[in-house]
Every structure is written in structure tokens, then in C-alpha cells.
Amino acid sequence: MFFRTGKSPTIQESNKIALDNGMNVHLLLQQVQQIRKSVRLPIILMGYLNPVLQYGFEKFVKEAARVGVDGLILPDLPVDEYLVMYKKMVDENGLTNTFLISPTTSEERIRKIDAVTNGFIYAVSSSSTTGAQKGFSTEQESYFKRLQDMKLENPFLIGFGVSNHETFATVSKYSSGAIVGSAFINLLKDSTDLESDITRFITGLR
Numbered sequence: 001m002f003f004r005t006g007k008s009p010t011i012q013e014s015n016k017i018a019l020d021n022g023m024n025v026h027l028l029l030q031q032v033q034q035i036r037k038s039v040r041l042p043i044i045l046m047g048y049l050n051p052v053l054q055y056g057f058e059k060f061v062k063e064a065a066r067v068g069v070d071g072l073i074l075p076d077l078p079v080d081e082y083l084v085m086y087k088k089m090v091d092e093n094g095l096t097n098t099f100l101i102s103p104t105t106s107e108e109r110i111r112k113i114d115a116v117t118n119g120f121i122y123a124v125s126s127s128s129t130t131g132a133q134k135g136f137s138t139e140q141e142s143y144f145k146r147l148q149d150m151k152l153e154n155p156f157l158i159g160f161g162v163s164n165h166e167t168f169a170t171v172s173k174y175s176s177g178a179i180v181g182s183a184f185i186n187l188l189k190d191s192t193d194l195e196s197d198i199t200r201f202i203t204g205l206r
Contacts, residue, residue: 011181019044025051025055029064029069032064032068033067033129036068042070042100043069044072044073045069045072045073046072046075048075049074053098057085058089064092069095070095070096071095073097073100079099079109079113083116086138087116098122099121100121100123101113101121101124102126102127103125103139103140103143104127111150114152114153117153120154120176121152121155123147123156123157123159123175124158125171125185126160127145136171144158144174147175148175155175155176156175157175157176157177158175158177158178158179159178159179160179160181162178162180162183162205163182163203178187178205
């Protein structure tokens with residue numbers, strides 16, 4: 001993940017630290033190439049569309065596929081624009097593309113996104129800024145249940161506010177998994193032993 005929409009102060013700070021340390025798209029792809037030598041899990045890159053356009057969309061997807069990226073999440077890429085201008089390039093390079101939905105997304109639009117998705121759907125738990133929280137409201141759980149009842153063709157994962165065992169267990173009741181951002185970044189920032197702390201964090205979520 002190199003940039004993110006609806007950024008919390010935690011993610012804004014992490015973005016600044018990364019940029020101050022020289023992070024850019026070219027360096028990111030180099031790092032993925034190194035990671036792929038020892039990591040077999042899918043690698044999904046998430047970020048705003050503008051850096052990808054500056055790099056060159058076709059060049060980016062080709063390079064991403066070459067170094068071992070499996071998919072993209074570009075939250076500010078409109079679905080219709082994707083279908084007309086970019087889907088062919090993404091498909092030809094064997095990548096998946098994930099769209100975001102929220103509690104205000106209509107059923108018609110969710111169905112459309114489901115129809116053009118070949119990986120998973122990112123279900124944002126609320127329309128506010130992302131960040132860790134203690135639990136979910138009744139309204140949020142009703143939204144999760146509504147998505148579950150739609151029986152979509154693609155799995156959906158829930159993000160925004162997943163930070164502990166309670167919130168992870170809640171979203172897992174309704175979805176295929178959780179997306180954890182701010183809580184994990186806070187862990188990285190405060191850790192003195194990454195391997196031990198990451199293992200403890202993941203175990204605690206489950």
C-alpha cells in the first residue's frame with residue numbers, strides 16, 4: 001500500500017515518512033520484486049490513480065505483473081473510465097482490480113462493480129475517514145448483512161475500523177475477510193521487534 005483514500009492521521013503520517021525517505025513508484029516495484037522472492041501470498045498494491053498515470057498506466061501494469069504483483073486497488077478510478085480505458089491492459093497482464101463500495105453505494109452500482117470484478121470487492125465500513133475503532137454500530141452491521149444477503153459473485157472484504165479481535169470477529173461473520181490499515185501501521189511505528197510484534201498482532205486479531 002503506498003497511498004490511500006480517506007486517510008487517517010496515522011496513514012497521512014506514514015505517507016509523509018515514506019515520501020521523505022524517497023519512496024516512489026519505481027522504488028516500490030523494485031521492493032515488490034525483492035519481496036516476491038520469498039513471499040507466496042498475493043500482493044495487492046493500493047494507491048491513488050495520479051502516481052500511476054504519471055508513471056504511465058500501461059508501463060505500470062506491465063512492470064507490476066513482471067515483478068509479481070497480483071492486483072490493484074485504485075480507489076479514485078471511476079468504474080466507467082476503467083472499463084473503457086484500462087480494463088483491457090489490466091486483464092492482459094493478469095492482474096485483478098478491486099473497487100470500493102460504502103454504505104451509501106446503491107445496490108445497482110454494487111451489482112455493476114460485482115459484474116466487472118475478477119478478484120474481491122473492498123467494502124468500506126463507513127463513509128468517514130479510515131482509522132482504528134473499538135466496534136461497529138448497529139447501522140454498520142446492518143450494512144454488512146445487506147451485502148452478505150446480496151450473494152455477490154465475488155468475495156467482499158471489510159475495511160476501515162478493523163483493529164482488534166472484536167472488530168475482526170464482527171466483520172468475519174459477514175464477509176470473506178478483513179482489511180487492516182491504521183492499526184497495523186501503528187504497530188510498525190511502535191515496534192522494537194517486528195517479527196515478534198507482527199506475530200502477536202495477527203494472533204490477537206484472530
